[in-house]
Amino acid sequence: MKDQLNTAFGNLKDKLFGWFNAIIENLPNLILAILVFVAAFFLARYVSKLVEKLVVKRVEQKSISLVVSRIASVITVLVGLFIALGILNLSQALTSLLAGAGVIGLVVGLALQGTLSNTVSGIVLSFRDRIRIGNWVETNGYSGEVIDINLNTFILKEADNNIVIVPNKMILENPLKNYSLTTRMRVFLECGVGYESDLEQVEKLTKDTIAKTFDQVEKPEDVEFYYTEFGDSSINYLCRFWIDADSMLEKLRAKTTAIIEIKKAYDNAGINIPFPIRTLQFDNKLGIENSKTPQESFSEN
Incomplete structure (x- = not known):
C-alpha cells in the first residue's frame, strides 16, 4: 500500500512538474494570448459604439442599432478568442469550438426558426429607404401609419386609432403599398x-x-x-x-x-341629386273570382 501511494505521488509530481515546465516554456505565448484577448475585449466596446453611431444615421429604430452593435461586439470578441487560441497552438481546441458552435447554431436555428425569421426581416425592413416610420402604408389587408419597426413586429396605427401588429416576415412576403412615397x-x-x-x-x-x-x-x-x-x-x-x-x-x-x-x-x-324612391300604390282593384271548392265541383259533375 505504501509503495502504491509513493508511486501515485511520484506520478502526480511528475505530471505537475510537466505542466509547470510547459507553462514556463509557453509563458510568452500565454501572456501574448491574454493581451490579445483583453485588447479584443476593449476593442469590442469601441467597435460597438462606432457601429451604433453609423447605424443610427441609417436606421431610426433604436432596437435595431443596439442589436447590430452587439453583433459587431460579439464578432470582435470571437475573433480575439480565435487569435489567442491560435497563439497557444490550440488548433484542435479551436476546431472543436467551431464544430460545437456550428451544432449549437443549427439546433437554435431550428428551434427558433419563426423568431429568427422575424428578426432578420425586421433588420432588412429597417434598412429599406422606402419604408420609414411615419409613412402611410397598406399591407396584409390593413392600412395605417407606421409607428414602429422592431426586431419582431411591424406596427401600424389605423385611421380609427387602432393598433395593428404584423409579424415582420409577413411584410416581406406580401405586397406593400406606400402612400407616402409620392406627394x-x-x-x-x-x-x-x-x-x-x-x-x-x-x-x-x-x-x-x-x-x-x-x-x-x-x-x-x-x-x-x-x-x-x-x-x-x-x-x-x-x-x-x-x-x-x-x-x-x-x-x-x-x-x-x-x-x-x-x-x-x-x-x-337647382340641380337635383336624386335618390331611389319606392312608391306603394293601393288603388288597384284586383279581380278575384270566387273559386269553388273541390266538393262543389264534384257534386256538379
Whole structure:
C-alpha cells in the first residue's frame, strides 16, 4: 500500500512538474494570448459604439442599432478568442469550438426558426429607404401609419386609432403599398344627377367648383369628368382630380370638402341629386273570382 501511494505521488509530481515546465516554456505565448484577448475585449466596446453611431444615421429604430452593435461586439470578441487560441497552438481546441458552435447554431436555428425569421426581416425592413416610420402604408389587408419597426413586429396605427401588429416576415412576403412615397394623390368622386338636368351645365359647374375649392387644381380643365351610366334614378358620373397629399387621411379630408362644396353649388343652381324612391300604390282593384271548392265541383259533375 505504501509503495502504491509513493508511486501515485511520484506520478502526480511528475505530471505537475510537466505542466509547470510547459507553462514556463509557453509563458510568452500565454501572456501574448491574454493581451490579445483583453485588447479584443476593449476593442469590442469601441467597435460597438462606432457601429451604433453609423447605424443610427441609417436606421431610426433604436432596437435595431443596439442589436447590430452587439453583433459587431460579439464578432470582435470571437475573433480575439480565435487569435489567442491560435497563439497557444490550440488548433484542435479551436476546431472543436467551431464544430460545437456550428451544432449549437443549427439546433437554435431550428428551434427558433419563426423568431429568427422575424428578426432578420425586421433588420432588412429597417434598412429599406422606402419604408420609414411615419409613412402611410397598406399591407396584409390593413392600412395605417407606421409607428414602429422592431426586431419582431411591424406596427401600424389605423385611421380609427387602432393598433395593428404584423409579424415582420409577413411584410416581406406580401405586397406593400406606400402612400407616402409620392406627394400627390388622386381623388375619385362619384355622384349622380336627375334626368331633367342640363348635363353640360353639371359638368361645367362641377369642374369650376373643384377648381375654386382646391389650390392644387389650377384650372377647371385639370379636372377629369366622365358620365358613366344611365342609372335607375339618375345619370351617374365619375370625377377625378389631383391634390398634394401623402396620407389617406388627407385624401379623405379633400374628398369630404369636395362633396360639401359640390352639394352647395348644386343647391344654388337647382340641380337635383336624386335618390331611389319606392312608391306603394293601393288603388288597384284586383279581380278575384270566387273559386269553388273541390266538393262543389264534384257534386256538379
